[in-house]
Structures are given as C-alpha cells and as structure tokens.
Amino acid sequence: MTPRSLDGVSVALTRPAGRNEPLAALLAAAGATVVVVPLIDIGPADDAGALGRALSSLDEVTWVAVTSASAVPAILGAVDDVRALERCRVAAVGPATAEALREASVRVDVVGDGSGGSRLADLLGRPGIGGGAVVIAAAAEPRPELGEALSAAGWSVDQAPAYATRPVAPGETEAGAVLGADVVAVASPSAVRSLVQLASVAARETSEVRLVAIGATTATEARRAGFADVTVAERPSDQGLFDAVVDSVRRGPARA
DSSP: OTTTTTTTOEEESSSSSSHHHHHHHHHTTOOOOEEEEOOOOEEESSSTTTTHHTTTTGGGGEEEOOGGGGHHHHHHHHSSSSSGGSSSEEEESSHHHHHHHHHHHHHOOOOOOOOHHHHHHHHHHOOOOOEEEEEEEEEEEOOOOHHHHHHTTHHHHHHHHEEEEEEEEHHHHHHHHHSSSSSEOSSSSHHHHHHHHHHHTTTOOOOGSSEEEEEEEEEEEEHHTTOOOOESSSSSSHHHHHHHHHHHHHSSSSOO
16 A cells, blocks of 8 residues: 555554554554544552562572563562562563563563463473472453463462553543544553443444454454454554554455
C-alpha cells in the first residue's frame, strides 16, 4: 500500500498514558486520524513488598521471569543494586520487555517471542537435578499459563506481583471516539476487558468493533468476549501493530 494508505481511517489507541506515542506517529504518517484514549492504568501492586521478599534470596533463585515491561520499575525498586540480578538468570516474555530490562542495565539471558507465558516456559525447559526456583514478576492478577507450565515442568514457582492494572473509565465523548473508530488497537487482555465494559455501557455489541491485537493472548481474550473481527499483529511491537492495522483496513470488515 502507499505511504498514505490510511487516509480517512480512524484508529483508537488504548494503552496506558505515555505509551501510545510511537504507534500514533506511525499511524499519523500514513494518514490515519488517531484517537488516544487509555483504557487501563498501570500502578504499584497493593502488596508492594511481595516482589522484594521474593528477590531477597537471589542465590537460591535460578530464574527471574519478567512478564511485562511494566514490571521493570518494581524489580529495580526491589533490589539494592541491579547487579544483584547477576546472581541468577533473567528471562523476558518478549522483545519489548527485554528492551526495558536492558535499558535498566539488567542482563537478559532468554527472550520469548511475546506470544505468552507458555512459550517462555518452553524456553526455560526443566530444572536440573536437585530442582530449581523461578520468581515470576508479573501483574497482580496474572494470567496462569506461565506459572502452571513451569510448575508442571518441575520448577518451584514464586509468583510475585510487580504492578497492578486498573481500568480507566473515559468520558462520554472519549468513549464515543473509541467505539466509533474504524479500528481499535488493544495491547493486553486487560484493555480488552475495559473495552467490553465500555461497549456495554454504550449499548454497543462487541461484534460491531474491529480490533487489532498485539498478540495471540490478547486476541484470544477478545474473541472470547465476542469480538468477531480481530487482526493479530505478527510481531508484538508498535511496528507490528501498525502493520496489522494496515492489513485490517486492506482486508475490510469481516463478514458475519
């Protein structure tokens, strides 16, 4: 498609405040009308000390598995010196999380493809003779796949809340802009759940909203919630989401 392939197309971005700008710039350069309406907010977990307790004995930890870039500030706050993490190995669920860790001077030993916890568990494999321990730095209400898969593989798992995701209720005008957009981009299952609530309040059917999802986990949540037209980004990144928006527009609305 041409560089202005999104002329006349409106796209709603729903990530937390401060995380939409790179994708917004890509979309605007292609001619899209961009609506930024955060549907979730990221903040500290209610039990702010849980991660610190889990990381207090790193000599006894084999892996620290990080499930989101949102967990990185809490990890830095939970250790006295980032170099303490060199006493174990660090795994990131995907490239964006790995980049956030490296920017914080944390060595990353394994990087998943961003598709979810099950894939990261596959990369960690099984513990050696004598077992091993994994601390999962995740959301306060994490998806269960990573912990379950690691436990099934024989790891001792400590799942520690590193941050909390909370829904944001936009005003009536902003809500209308999201639901009226040609395409809505969602980057987490929690954003999908907030969008469902928004559609319910506005008496809109989820099947009427065309979505672009950052990965398979988010897309599964969307389809479970009744969104029928979901395009999945091939890469869990801003460029991947941009390409998925272009693909969705080129394909046109899904037929019922």
